[in-house]
Amino acid sequence: MQLSRDALLRAYRQMKIIREFEERLHEEIQTGEIAGFTHLYCGQEAVAVGVCEHLDVEDKIISTHRGHGHCLAKGCDVNDMMKEIWGSRDGLCKGKGGSMHIADVDVGMLGANGIVGAGAPIAVGAALSQKLDGKGKVAITFSGDGACNQGTTFEAMNLAVVTNAPCIFVFENNHYSEHTGVEYAVGTQQDIASRAEAFGMKVWRGDGTDFFAVHDTMREVLDHVRSGNGPAAVEFDTERFFGHFEGDPQRYRAKGELERLREERDCIKRFRESVTGAKLLTDEDLDKVDSETLAAIDAAVTAARAAARPTSDDVLEDVYISY
Amino acid sequence: MAKMMYREAVVSTIAEEMERDDSVVVLGEDVVGGMGTAGGPEAIGGIWSTSTGLYGKFGADRVIDTPISESAIVGAAAGLALSGKRPVAELMFADFIGVCLDQIWNQIAKFRYMFGGKSRCPAVIRMAYGGGFNAAAQHSQSPHQILTGIPGLKVVMPSTPADVKGLLRQAIRDDDPVIFLEHKALYAVSGEVPDDPEFIIPFGHARLSRAGQDVTIVSSGLLLGFCETVADKLAEEGIGCDVIDLRTTSPLDEEVILDSVEVTGRIVVVDEAPPRCGLAADINALVAAKAFASLKAPPQAVTPPHTPIPFARELENAYLPSAERIEAAVRKVLDWR
DSSP states (O other), X not given: OOOOHHHHHHHHHHHHHHHHHHHHHHHHHHTTOSOSOOOOOTTOHHHHHHHHXXXXXXXXXXXXXXXXXXXXXXXXXXXXXXXXXXXXXXXXXXXXXXXXXOOBGGGTBOOOOSSTTOHHHHHHHHHHHHHHHTSSOOEEEEEETTGGGSXXXXXXXXXXXXXXXXXXXXXXXXXXXXXXXXXXXXXXXXOSHHHHHHTTOEEXXXXXXXXXXXXXXXXXXXXXXXXXXXXXXXXXXXXXXXXXXXXXXXXXXXXXXXXXXXXXXXXXXXXXXXXXXXXXXXXXXXXXXXXXXXXXXXXXXXXXXXXXXXXXXXXXXXXXSOO | OEEEEHHHHHHHHHHHHHHHOTTEEEEEETSSOOTTSTTOTTXXXXXXXXXXXXXXXXXXXXXXXXOSOHHHHHHHHHHHHXXXXXXXXXXXXXXXXXXXXXXXXXXXXXXXXXXXXXXXXXXXXXXXXXXXXXXXXXXXXXXXXXXXXSTTOEEEOOOSHXXXXXXXXXXXXXXXXXXXXXXXXXXXXXXXXXXXXXXXXXXXXXXXXXXXXXXEEEEOHHHHHHHHHHHHHHHTTTOOEEEEEOSEEESOOHHHHHHHHHHHOOEEEEOSSOSTTSHHHHHHHHHHHHSGGGOSSOOEEEOOOXXXXXXXXXXHHHHSOOHHHHHHHHHHHHSOO
């Protein structure tokens, strides 16, 4: 289905904001200003955006430790997220969560999660809630080729099938679970979707570096699930442009691999080539989005840097039993 | 007042709250029982009979029978709770927290704080706990020492049918996650229960079940009854015991304990969990730190030994705290010079 000019611009802007958010964090982290562990989503933008462009605030998603992209795509505020990553008390989670634990229930983002595989069962619960409400809304859990090996994911897939929950398991296969290759760690000949199929649900597969493939696939998946056919799963083949975490020396990569991926498997580059080739948008249109995005990220970083720091009193806020 | 069993107090409270609030849902293994069998739904209404009749009354969408998947049960409860529902999940045996501790410890306990206060997780995780059935090491434990040690959880251990009613109603209406520990040996015990549909016992308020001037005995759950037996026996000798039923181990009613010890100067904490890093050690440390000047004898703990729970009758009897051991501990603090 052909997207409108506005929808195309919006999709590009969403992917670009994630890209620049992550590229900028990669730079800022070198300065030591940002504390803790950060896992960048750079390279996988087409998946988060291709999925979330179909959703509204009542649809729910659960994310992973590599969650910035999902949060942004679902509608979390870019400034509040940046402040959270900087540890400000004005951050989206008041500086209590940080990069790995960003949530905003008001936009249907139930939480990024530091425990690999923990999100899948939670998504089934959210889906059961959607089923009870009967409004055709869904819950989506993003998992990687790492989480597909966790027992929680298996339990969740079976429970979703048994209860006919409107739950979608989106597997982003970026070929690396932390520092281990999918060839080694995924016993089903690197194929994740077949596992979901074995649990009794309909599955799809798609190229996660092609926004249009993701978006079209998800239209079918969502039609299937919103129609009351129970859960579904989809596996997207995608690429991770940075390490598992910031500071990862990435000695597991092949020589020239990252350069090749950036050249051949960049979803944003592919999007630009596709829409300008088909004369749907011009380079000028997209360049304008690029400069607006860079300015927005710059403003977010400036605001985060200047934002209020938490105080020791804030440790005891939002605690329900204190001694 | 109505007389009912502890298990009846559980199921009737859930039914009343489901009736009152559409957002209350039940899930767990065999909570319907018989799904997918010749016997059909409700062939078994939960192995503890704590969900009997709920499926027939509220249907499959609100009474969700799950496969044996504890991580998925607690995780689904978390997702339901984050989405505005009030799930009451059942773990058939408290020992099974070993399978799903991540969802309890890293997920439901953390959401509100970790996500900056906006996320609410009003999930109740009910579980049957405790020894005395020769069910051996993996079906007899009292894991409240682990759960009480987790910030972000409220932990409830009712000892009577009336307390089940008031505390479970509070648990279901509470906006935070609650671990509700039901002692297996109490399920068939009967007691008077208030009829008032708004009868609620707020958390963090212990109950003084016996009053005396000489010794403070603190306990909860099944062992509370053992403590009362000892107190009644000693009363005949003119020895007065305060027997404090904690009701909730988190929040802990420090005030009632400290007030009592300031009068008696002697404390015996009776607990079914192992001794190391446990509730008895915690409460005795509290008393030593905050009521030191009142103490006339060293605080005593009556707990099982630091071993797994054994199977054979003779072994389990030796393992579990008994009225005799409680009485001996009370006499020890009374006789202290």
